[in-house]
Amino acid sequence: MAQVLRARRRGGGGREEPIALVVCCCLGFAANVAQLVGLDVASLVKEIKERVQTVSQNKEDCELLAERAELILDLLGRLQKSKVIEDPDMWKPTERLRSTLRRACEVIEFCRERSCTYRFCKSDHTAKELRKVLKALKFCVTHLTALVTIINGDQTTRYFLVQQTPDVVQLQDGVLAPALGLPAQHFKYNDRNDRGETLGISGKAQLVTEPSSVNEPGLKRFAFSQLEVATDNFSLENQIGVGAFSIVYQGQLNEGLEVAVKRASYVDKIPFHQLENELDLIPKLQHTNMRVFTVLEERRYQIQVVHYAPSNGCKGLVRRGTASLGKQVPSNFQRWKGRVVLSHMNWKGTSHCLLSPPQINQPDAAVGLPAAVTTGELLGYCTRKRERILVFEYMPNRSLDSFITGERATKEPLDWPKRSQIVRGIAQGAVYLHKLCEPRIIHGGLKPGNILLDASLKPKICDFGISKALKADADKDCTGVVVGSRGFMAPEYKQGGCLSLQTDVYSFGATLLQIIRGKHISPSSLALSDESRNYGPLNKWAWNLWKDGNLMELIDPSLHDETHAAEMKRWVQIALLCVQQSPEERPSMWDVLLMLSCDSVILPEPKLPAYYC
Numbered sequence: 009m010a011q012v013l014r015a016r017r018r019g020g021g022g023r024e025e026p027i028a029l030v031v032c033c034c035l036g037f038a039a040n041v042a043q044l045v046g047l048d049v050a051s052l053v054k055e056i057k058e059r060v061q062t063v064s065q066n067k068e069d070c071e072l073l074a075e076r077a078e079l080i081l082d083l084l085g086r087l088q089k090s091k092v093i094e095d096p097d098m099w100k101p102t103e104r105l106r107s108t109l110r111r112a113c114e115v116i117e118f119c120r121e122r123s124c125t126y127r128f129c130k131s132d133h134t135a136k137e138l139r140k141v142l143k144a145l146k147f148c149v150t151h152l153t154a155l156v157t158i159i160n161g162d163q164t165t166r167y168f169l170v171q172q173t174p175d176v177v178q179l180q181d182g183v184l185a186p187a188l189g190l191p192a193q194h195f196k197y198n199d200r201n202d203r204g205e206t207l208g209i210s211g212k213a214q215l216v217t218e219p220s221s222v223n224e225p226g227l228k229r230f231a232f233s234q235l236e237v238a239t240d241n242f243s244l245e246n247q248i249g250v251g252a253f254s255i256v257y258q259g260q261l262n263e264g265l266e267v268a269v270k271r272a273s274y275v276d277k278i279p280f281h282q283l284e285n286e287l288d289l290i291p292k293l294q295h296t297n298m299r300v301f302t303v304l305e306e307r308r309y310q311i312q313v314v315h316y317a318p319s320n321g322c323k324g325l326v327r328r329g330t331a332s333l334g335k336q337v338p339s340n341f342q343r344w345k346g347r348v349v350l351s352h353m354n355w356k357g358t359s360h361c362l363l364s365p366p367q368i369n370q371p372d373a374a375v376g377l378p379a380a381v382t383t384g385e386l387l388g389y390c391t392r393k394r395e396r397i398l399v400f401e402y403m404p405n406r407s408l409d410s411f412i413t414g415e416r417a418t419k420e421p422l423d424w425p426k427r428s429q430i431v432r433g434i435a436q437g438a439v440y441l442h443k444l445c446e447p448r449i450i451h452g453g454l455k456p457g458n459i460l461l462d463a464s465l466k467p468k469i470c471d472f473g474i475s476k477a478l479k480a481d482a483d484k485d486c487t488g489v490v491v492g493s494r495g496f497m498a499p500e501y502k503q504g505g506c507l508s509l510q511t512d513v514y515s516f517g518a519t520l521l522q523i524i525r526g527k528h529i530s531p532s533s534l535a536l537s538d539e540s541r542n543y544g545p546l547n548k549w550a551w552n553l554w555k556d557g558n559l560m561e562l563i564d565p566s567l568h569d570e571t572h573a574a575e576m577k578r579w580v581q582i583a584l585l586c587v588q589q590s591p592e593e594r595p596s597m598w599d600v601l602l603m604l605s606c607d608s609v610i611l612p613e614p615k616l617p618a619y620y621c
């Protein structure tokens with residue numbers, strides 16, 4: 009069979025040499041790794057396809073096998089166009105590809121066998137081998153798809169600004185190549201763009217060998233094999249999200265619980281850091297989150313706090329037991345016409361705002377503050393060699409972006425009441441992070457892709473990979489490292505590498521504009537400079553329309569027959585306040601929540617948004 013598997017030619021000493029070797033000699037090593045793989049793989053795939061035509065057993069599986077082999081060839085072809093292939097180490101995970109394809113050829117050959125003796129003795133073995141090969145090919149498809157997807161940057165473009173030395177800031181536009189299972193030292197982020205600028209994260213990638221210590225008693229440590237089973241071996245079919253740093257899979261644990269399994273894509277320090285950051289921060293959020301405002305009952309002028317914030321959780325907003333309004337209730341909460349109100353002092357004077365009618369046993373409704381709005385529950389984690397995996401509760405409606413700009417935008421467009429519930433929920437979550445948590449947290453990556461929706465479309469902010477816990481007296485965190493998504497990053501963050509509460513406000517504003525605009529892109533006549541596109545592409549358009557008093561044009565056409573036009577326009581104005589160029593001019597998230605919740609709060613005139621020109 010060997011002769012049909014590899015084309016050969018006569019070498020100098022009359023020996024036969026595989027074509028691959030010949031190619032390797034003719035071309036420089038680095039440049040030809042991909043071609044080498046390509047050639048060899050192409051002939052193997054061709055062989056497989058031919059043999060499948062005449063199999064007599066396991067026909068369906070053989071056909072599936074041929075399909076996967078063809079897909080692999082296609083993916084390799086796409087990857088060849090990418091510079092990443094010049095690094096031979098990027099191909100390490102495909103090293104076994106050729107041997108797998110050879111096994112595939114062999115096993116298909118067995119399936120062509122028609123003799124009864126063979127069937128009697130070997131058919132069991134063949135079926136097993138076939139399943140193994142199918143599984144191995146599936147792994148390869150997943151790996152290559154991840155490479156293709158991320159190299160092509162299927163989502164919003166990412167930027168990485170890295171301060172190598174205190175005064176050198178470098179920019180990368182586009183997504184860096186990740187690879188599952190590659191040793192960290194194989195990553196080199198030194199590509200240059202056509203202007204000769206250095207791209208990407210430079211510096212030595214470091215292997216993180218030991219998992220960070222996890223002291224959270226509530227978190228479960230999962231075995232890798234358990235997650236393999238839960239996600240059908242991290243199969244492509246189970247893949248539900250590809251981020252810049254991880255791939256997320258839907259899975260089902262033995263006990264039937266649906267989970268989202270977030271597996272780090274890089275083996276570099278940076279993505280590990282992202283997942284470890286989440287592992288560190290999320291349990292803190294959950295602790296405060298679950299215990300604060302769990303049940304609030306209003307009895308005339310009394311508010312009974314059944315659950316309460318632990319002393320190290322939130323800032324002592326509530327106390328255990330029964331408190332009389334106006335006495336033990338913190339100053340932000342006051343009695344007003346017999347209702348719980350939030351009184352706010354620093355936005356154009358004092359405004360009193362009834363956030364929502366109090367309802368018995370409905371915690372968030374009672375005071376309009378976030379109960380369990382901040383994040384999906386982190387159930388546990390898994391570390392094994394170079395693997396870093398987080399396991400979350402599964403959110404059946406996944407992320408907001410698919411409803412706003414993705415395929416569900418047309419199939420299941422959200423009406424205004426749903427959108428406004430989501431917007432308020434995000435604002436509540438951000439207030440919770442900025443004001444109520446101890447330490448306060450800057451999310452750093454607010455955008456529709458990082459808002460998960462539960463079964464009733466309640467939003468949960470996810471992805472705390474780049475979030476920062478603020479020191480008590482700090483209001484920003486400057487690392488010089490910038491990671492974010494085009495369109496949602498505040499200009500001062502992109503330029504200076506400092507995350508602040510105000511950069512989150514900017515991202516919230518850009519998200520709000522997108523939620524209001526929906527899928528429909530801005531008019532082609534709108535000349536946007538590259539800079540404008542980087543910072544909230546809708547800013548300029550919204551600003552122009554606001555000045556012309558023509559805001560309805562910005563609003564998603566599917567909402568035009570709704571009866572909420574006034575509120576929609578008001579919210580565009582709020583979004584414009586959030587995306588103002590100057591961080592000092594932007595409202596706080598607390599202000600935003602008030603403005604969203606109270607029509608009576610008079611909105612100031614927005615000033616120029618970031619990158620208007």
Ligand SMILES: Nc1ncnc2c1ncn2[C@@H]1O[C@H](COP(=O)(O)OP(=O)(O)OP(=O)(O)O)[C@@H](O)[C@H]1O
Nearest residue numbers: 249251252253254256268400401402403407457471
């Ligand atoms: N708990 C979950 N339930 C359902 N879907 C989820 C869950 N967590 C994540 N996803 C899906 O996976 C996608 C990527 O998740 P996440 O944003 O956490 O990854 P990431 O690698 O940090 O991505 P990025 O940094 O590019 O935003 C989400 O947009 C969402 O569609």
